[in-house]
Amino acid sequence: MKSRVLGVTGGAVYDPKNGVDGETRDVWIRDGVVVAAGELTRGELEGAEVIDARGCWVMPGGVDIHAHVAGKANTGRKLCPADHRARTLSRAGGLRSGSGFTTPTTHMTAYLYAQMGYTTVVEAASSPLGARHAHEEFGDMPILDKAMLVLFGNNEFILDCLARKERETARHYVAWMLEATGGYGVKAVNPGGADDWKWGGNVHGLDDTLRAFDTTPREIIAFLAETADALGTPHPLHLHGLNLGLPESGATTIALMDAFEGHRGHLCHLQFLGYRKAEKGGGLASDAPALAEALKKHPNLSADIGQIIFGNATTMTADAPLEYRLHRLTNRKWCGTDMENEGSSGVVPIEYSRRSRDGAAQWITGMELFLLIDDPWRVCLSTDHPNAGPFFCYPQVIKLLTDRAYRSEMVASLNAAAVRESVLSGLSREYSLYEIAVVTRAAPAKILGLTKKGHLGAGADGDVAVYNPSRQGTRSCACSNRARCARLLDVAAWTVKGGEIVAKDGECAKETRGETFTLAPAYDASVEGRIRDFFADYYSLTYDNFPIRELRGKKVISCEN
Amino acid sequence: MNAKTENNVVCTFCGCLCDDISVDVDERENKIAGVRNACANGRAMLENYDAGPRLPRHNGEETSWDDAITRAAGIIKKAKSLLIYGFSSSASEAQRLAVALGDKLGATLDTTSSVCHGPSGLAMQAAGESTCTLGEVKNRADLLLFWGCNPVVSHGRHLSRYSLMPRGRYTVGGRAERRMIVVDVRRTQSARASDLFLRVEQGTDFEILHALRYILRGGKLRGPVGGVPEEALSSLAGELKSCRYGAAFMGMGLTMTEGRDMNARELFSLVTELNEYTRFCVIPMRGHGNVTGADQVFTWQTGFPFAVNLSRGYPRYGPGEYTAVDMLANREADAALILSSDPGAHFPKGAAEYLKKIPTIVLDPERSVSAESAAVWFPVAKYGVDCSGTAYRMDAIPVYARAFLRACRMSDEEVLTRVVAEAAS
Numbered sequence: 001m002k003s004r005v006l007g008v009t010g011g012a013v014y015d016p017k018n019g020v021d022g023e024t025r026d027v028w029i030r031d032g033v034v035v036a037a038g039e040l041t042r043g044e045l046e047g048a049e050v051i052d053a054r055g056c057w058v059m060p061g062g063v064d065i066h067a068h069v070a071g072k073a074n075t076g077r078k079l080c081p082a083d084h085r086a087r088t089l090s091r092a093g094g095l096r097s098g099s100g101f102t103t104p105t106t107h108m109t110a111y112l113y114a115q116m117g118y119t120t121v122v123e124a125a126s127s128p129l130g131a132r133h134a135h136e137e138f139g140d141m142p143i144l145d146k147a148m149l150v151l152f153g154n155n156e157f158i159l160d161c162l163a164r165k166e167r168e169t170a171r172h173y174v175a176w177m178l179e180a181t182g183g184y185g186v187k188a189v190n191p192g193g194a195d196d197w198k199w200g201g202n203v204h205g206l207d208d209t210l211r212a213f214d215t216t217p218r219e220i221i222a223f224l225a226e227t228a229d230a231l232g233t234p235h236p237l238h239l240h241g242l243n244l245g246l247p248e249s250g251a252t253t254i255a256l257m258d259a260f261e262g263h264r265g266h267l268c269h270l271q272f273l274g275y276r277k278a279e280k281g282g283g284l285a286s287d288a289p290a291l292a293e294a295l296k297k298h299p300n301l302s303a304d305i306g307q308i309i310f311g312n313a314t315t316m317t318a319d320a321p322l323e324y325r326l327h328r329l330t331n332r333k334w335c336g337t338d339m340e341n342e343g344s345s346g347v348v349p350i351e352y353s354r355r356s357r358d359g360a361a362q363w364i365t366g367m368e369l370f371l372l373i374d375d376p377w378r379v380c381l382s383t384d385h386p387n388a389g390p391f392f393c394y395p396q397v398i399k400l401l402t403d404r405a406y407r408s409e410m411v412a413s414l415n416a417a418a419v420r421e422s423v424l425s426g427l428s429r430e431y432s433l434y435e436i437a438v439v440t441r442a443a444p445a446k447i448l449g450l451t452k453k454g455h456l457g458a459g460a461d462g463d464v465a466v467y468n469p470s471r472q473g474t475r476s477c478a479c480s481n482r483a484r485c486a487r488l489l490d491v492a493a494w495t496v497k498g499g500e501i502v503a504k505d506g507e508c509a510k511e512t513r514g515e516t517f518t519l520a521p522a523y524d525a526s527v528e529g530r531i532r533d534f535f536a537d538y539y540s541l542t543y544d545n546f547p548i549r550e551l552r553g554k555k556v557i558s559c560e561n
Numbered sequence: 562m563n564a565k566t567e568n569n570v571v572c573t574f575c576g577c578l579c580d581d582i583s584v585d586v587d588e589r590e591n592k593i594a595g596v597r598n599a600c601a602n603g604r605a606m607l608e609n610y611d612a613g614p615r616l617p618r619h620n621g622e623e624t625s626w627d628d629a630i631t632r633a634a635g636i637i638k639k640a641k642s643l644l645i646y647g648f649s650s651s652a653s654e655a656q657r658l659a660v661a662l663g664d665k666l667g668a669t670l671d672t673t674s675s676v677c678h679g680p681s682g683l684a685m686q687a688a689g690e691s692t693c694t695l696g697e698v699k700n701r702a703d704l705l706l707f708w709g710c711n712p713v714v715s716h717g718r719h720l721s722r723y724s725l726m727p728r729g730r731y732t733v734g735g736r737a738e739r740r741m742i743v744v745d746v747r748r749t750q751s752a753r754a755s756d757l758f759l760r761v762e763q764g765t766d767f768e769i770l771h772a773l774r775y776i777l778r779g780g781k782l783r784g785p786v787g788g789v790p791e792e793a794l795s796s797l798a799g800e801l802k803s804c805r806y807g808a809a810f811m812g813m814g815l816t817m818t819e820g821r822d823m824n825a826r827e828l829f830s831l832v833t834e835l836n837e838y839t840r841f842c843v844i845p846m847r848g849h850g851n852v853t854g855a856d857q858v859f860t861w862q863t864g865f866p867f868a869v870n871l872s873r874g875y876p877r878y879g880p881g882e883y884t885a886v887d888m889l890a891n892r893e894a895d896a897a898l899i900l901s902s903d904p905g906a907h908f909p910k911g912a913a914e915y916l917k918k919i920p921t922i923v924l925d926p927e928r929s930v931s932a933e934s935a936a937v938w939f940p941v942a943k944y945g946v947d948c949s950g951t952a953y954r955m956d957a958i959p960v961y962a963r964a965f966l967r968a969c970r971m972s973d974e975e976v977l978t979r980v981v982a983e984a985a986s
Contacts, residue, residue: 077860078682078856078866081686084865084878088875090875091665091875097863099863106862129694130958132951132961133957136657197840200836333687333689335691337693338842340697340700341700537729538699539696540698540723541960542569545569
């Protein structure tokens with residue numbers, strides 16, 4: 001068969017993994033895979049489709065390490081018809097229509113990512129029972145490569161095992177479950193908190209004993225971090241910690257860094273877990289300086305930020321007691337779902353206001369974390385979509401990070417009391433494009449263990465984003481910050497996925513099928529009998545009907561590296 | 562007879578989607594020889610199903626599958642305002658294709674929710690919904706409140722497998738540890754199984770639920786509400802507050818009587834407010850096997866759970882306007898594609914009569930009133946029996962219903978794929 005070759009030539013390439021910082025290079029993709037030009041035959045070069053990228057920035061396709069786009073996200077979609085009336089997409093050019101501002105429909109989600117040069121997204125949390133649903137939505141989310149993290153932090157099989165000191169059984173269970181659900185990584189959300197919520201409670205300290213199990217959040221974190229390492233999952237334990245949104249969250253987060261006991265770990269949407277008590281008034285203030293210091297001492301850990309975007313958001317999380325608290329706090333409508341044996345979750349729509357003291361403090365915390373954590377390889381850009389804001393506002397965050405003047409303009413519009421208590425105004429750091437390429441591509445791919453993503457070296461997947469500098473920030477934006485919204489990397493002149501052009505001039509051009517990354521970690525099959533009994537006792541679904549055997553388009557990533 | 566037994570088969574009759582059914586299969590005849598574990602509804606559905614070869618019909622006359630596909634594509638191409646309706650007894654794979662087709666054609670899409678639990682969806686959108694999975698009811702619930710529903714008849718194994726009888730993690734005593742309360746306008750079979758039956762006057766659900774919320778907030782009633790004495794309501798409110806984990810189930814006694822979504826909203830609000838005192842959840846008793854899946858597919862593809870119009874090129878939501886009964890009664894559809902449902906038998910007279918006047922395509926394993934009067938009827942295979950597919954339980958947990966008989970007819974997924982391809986050519 002004739003091979004299909006695409007060249008992206010003459011652009012300024014930002015490929016941090018390979019140390020390329022804006023140098024003019026050509027990128028060649030043969031049959032979806034990046035190859036060195038020298039490997040192509042003369043015939044292949046002559047028959048190649050070529051993108052003239054002169055004057056443009058060329059980066060690997062963006063990688064989103066943490067977003068809620070499939071499965072539980074659908075409750076958020078259904079709950080808020082007004083959100084879907086607020087933004088619609090008309091069908092055109094063989095592509096699908098869609099709707100939704102903070103919670104776009106699946107096809108629209110894919111198009112919006114592709115338009116800004118993103119090609120990979122990780123669904124940050126699915127319960128095991130909800131995994132099949134998430135995969136169904138992946139099937140209607142074209143173009144993008146996808147992966148899904150599986151919730152284990154409130155799993156009662158594991159809590160049973162920890163209470164009985166049967167960690168090995170629990171480890172085999174995690175491996176079995178990752179394969180059965182088509183999951184890609186181990187996720188924990190407020191470990192122990194959702195289980196206590198089933199009794200109306202929550203956990204607040206790492207050493208709180210759970211109401212129903214003789215174990216603690218600290219022990220759950222240590223077990224899951226160790227398990228991810230022992231199983232060799234490409235991505236380490238992905239943790240949403242305790243006390244999210246509370247003034248004591250920063251101190252709790254610093255304390256829980258030690259609970260990893262030296263194992264690898266990723267702290268998601270650190271902003272939401274990075275507050276201290278404000279000196280005046282008792283609300284939230286940023287604890288980012290202390291967190292950045294603590295991260296320095298824990299080189300085993302990485303983080304994504306979860307930057308606040310002012311305006312409407314839809315919170316959705318497996319931190320079920322948090323969602324109930326948000327409902328009581330804001331009086332907004334609340335959806336809660338208790339999942340048998342696996343945890344609980346909730347959805348509450350909210351709004352972040354720059355004039356609110358707490359809202360401004362949250363925004364400041366995210367910015368400070370970005371600017372104070374020195375090593376960009378341990379930071380990923382996220383908005384915990386749609387919790388802190390929609391993913392299509394990443395370009396605004398990029399502009400804020402790269403342009404101090406714009407940042408100052410934003411800071412000047414914030415609640416003054418919040419600004420007075422922060423160090424943000426004194427931070428002069430500006431991210432370079434190279435550093436932006438790190439936090440939006442290279443670092444998330446590395447932290448996810450996706451060795452073929454986030455770079456443009458030979459053997460990488462042929463996912464490329466090409467940006468014309470003069471077009472950035474020129475399109476009208478859907479966000480509710482119109483007057484103050486400036487953006488960078490919002491319009492890809494070309495987005496290439498697997499060697500095919502899927503978006504052009506910021507418009508989706510074509511649907512391709514993405515892949516779903518899954519794992520098959522090794523486990524002792526004797527655990528299956530125990531799991532079978534657990535299903536018979538405590539589940540409403542039979543053991544035989546639980547594993548997902550019909551997954552289309554999956555690609556198993558090895559756990560052996 | 563060449564028999565084998567298939568275990569853990571999924572029954573797709575109702576929203577329970579029980580997945581522990583045993584079926585004896587006569588492999589040579591490709592027939593079901595026996596069914597165990599199913600309720601009367603599920604057993605009847607399975608035992609009466611004939612998976613044998615059958616031909617589609619065009620205007621009542623048998624025709625080939627190819628011809629039927631060509632004719633269906635012709636109807637779709639010609640239609641200016643196509644209504645696609647039903648969805649609830651099809652697998653999600655087919656639902657996804659049908660919604661995609663509707664998007665392409667600018668059709669109006671609606672599910673059987675609009676004559677069933679659609680108001681529960683509206684109530685959720687207005688007030689939120691504190692809910693849980695059925696296994697959580699099994700493991701935790703010590704108080705069950707059935708309001709305007711009759712599971713003994715409609716969801717035959719609900720009480721035995723999920724809610725009243727099962728022994729779970731914190732309900733090791735099973736039935737003995739649970740209190741079951743039924744609220745209804747008549748003493749139903751479910752009421753007879755309960756510990757407490759509260760008979761209410763027809764059409765007073767909203768008032769009674771509102772009164773319960775009032776009592777919960779410290780209010781004192783000055784007389785009976787809906788025919789229920791104030792002491793009984795105070796006592797009920799006290800019980801709801803003081804259980805360990807409460808589960809409410811509601812049916813069409815709330816959603817299809819006067820007040821509709823307002824009734825459901827009042828119950829959802831009551832349940833949410835009970836979480837100030839204890840843990841409490843509500844699960845709508847969704848009827849058809851995959852009606853919940855229709856909600857889900859509609860929502861992830863269009864943003865709205867039912868009553869979606871795509872004629873302007875993007876999704877618009879309009880219960881009462883884009884719902885199938887209204888589209889037909891207002892004569893706004895000029896053709897209809899009906900997926901595994903029978904509006905011809907169940908819709909109000911005006912809508913059902915208009916449906917007979919427009920060309921309709923029906924995909925349904927069973928002959929029905931709608932199929933009888935259809936321009937084209939495809940007797941498709943049945944998911945979970947002779948074709949496979951995904952369905953969502955009433956608690957939104959997806960289950961994969963495997964086929965256990967050989968397929969002699971096309972599935973709705975296959976028919977839709979071919980109709981779409983032909984309509985595009």
